[in-house]
Amino acid sequence: MAGPVNWGILGAAKFAREHMGPAIHAASGARLAALATRDPDKAAPFRAFCPDLVVHDNYHALLADPVIAAVYIPLPNHMHVEWTLKALAAGKHVLCEKPITLREAEFDDLIAARDAAGTLAAEAYMxxxxxxxxxxxxxxxxxxxxxxxxxxxxxxxxxxxxxxxxxxxxxxxxxxxxxxxxxxxxxxxxxxxxxxxxxxxxxxxxxxxxxxxxxxxxxxxxxxxxxxxxxxxxxxxxxxxxxxxxxxxxxxxxxxxxxxxxxxxxxxxxxxxxxxxxxxxxVLQVEAFCRSVREGIAYPCPLEFSRGxxxxxxxxxxxxxxx
The missing domain is CATH 3.30.360.10 (Dihydrodipicolinate Reductase; domain 2)
Structure with a gap:
């Protein structure tokens, strides 16, 4: 992959607004390109530091956006597996907030989906x-x-x-x-x-x-x-x-x-x-993720580590x- 990795965020969570959104925007080799939220008011703080941000009014639209290569998921814990699987099925790389699953056994589906998609999926264990x-x-x-x-x-x-x-x-x-x-x-x-x-x-x-x-x-x-x-x-x-x-x-x-x-x-x-x-x-987490996406090098915190x-x-x- 040439050029920066284009990122989208599923949901305008407070943590994404205060920490991970700015980190993606600041990271070398990354570009914050899109946000999915039904509430335009929640997009305003993101546009304050990323004026050219594209805002989708639903999660599926962001996953269908061909510009987006990687997705960050800061949704409530019980939604992590569902939307990680959907993002992988859409061909996106995925960085999902911890805990990426609620039970160890759920890693079976995540690892299988990651391998089938040929993309990177990881828990945001910074x-x-x-x-x-x-x-x-x-x-x-x-x-x-x-x-x-x-x-x-x-x-x-x-x-x-x-x-x-x-x-x-x-x-x-x-x-x-x-x-x-x-x-x-x-x-x-x-x-x-x-x-x-x-x-x-x-x-x-x-x-x-x-x-x-x-x-x-x-x-x-x-x-x-x-x-x-x-x-x-x-x-x-x-x-x-x-x-x-x-x-x-x-x-x-x-x-x-x-x-x-x-x-x-x-x-x-x-x-x-x-x-x-x-x-x-x-920022270091995003940069490491982008290096793995662009260069194919091993990611420091794979799903197998998070499973343990x-x-x-x-x-x-x-x-x-x-x-």
């Missing part, structure tokens, strides 16, 4: 594109902290708006599906391992998990993490080895939650800090189903 996570992975896997023995993680925010889709079971809401992908997927990304066992204790409200305390065993190390959508905002990941510790202070919302930093706690209580103040993982994270989410939800 953190693997951030240099802080690539640096953390390199340090852990190079033995900088010695043998890894324990991983801890936490991510929380306070959302008590019952009209919000994160608090609606029918829309695939709940903390684990919204933010569990971070504490699970980041551990898998850094270590390259899958859990041997996993258990969870979960607090439920109206069919939605609001707090989850997870414990797992991996080959050579143990793991515990929690997620909550009813607590003060907080996030952190630590990888604790025999000879040191790696701590990420704004691991999942770098630039919004705080500066992206990787702390390397060395023997003798020395701490070396590497900062990443300028990196935008949303969804398997952990499924295990945690099943383990904590009795509350």
């Amino acid at each position: 953190i693997v594109h951030h240099p802080q996570w690539q640096h953390a992975r390199d340090m852990v896997q190079s033995g900088a902290i010695g043998a890894l023995r324990h991983v801890t993680g936490a991510v929380s925010f306070d959302n008590r708006d019952m009209a919000n889709i994160r608090n609606q079971a029918a829309s695939g809401g709940g903390g684990l599906r919204d933010i569990g992908v971070y504490v699970f997927g980041s551990t898998r990304f850094v270590t390259g391992q899958e859990p041997l066992s996993l258990s969870a204790r979960i607090d439920w409200e109206n069919g939605v998990d609001t707090f989850a305390d997870m414990h797992a065993t991996f080959e050579g190390f143990t793991y515990n993490a929690y997620t909550s959508i009813r607590m003060h905002p907080y996030q952190e990941m630590c990888f604790h080895g025999e000879a040191g510790l790696i701590r990420l202070t704004a691991p999942f919302n770098a630039g919004v939650f705080g500066e992206a930093r990787v702390e390397w706690h060395k023997p003798g209580l020395e701490v070396e800090v590497k900062r990443f103040p300028a990196a935008n993982h949303y 994270t969804q398997a952990m989410i499924d295990q945690a939800l099943a383990s904590g189903a009795d509350g």
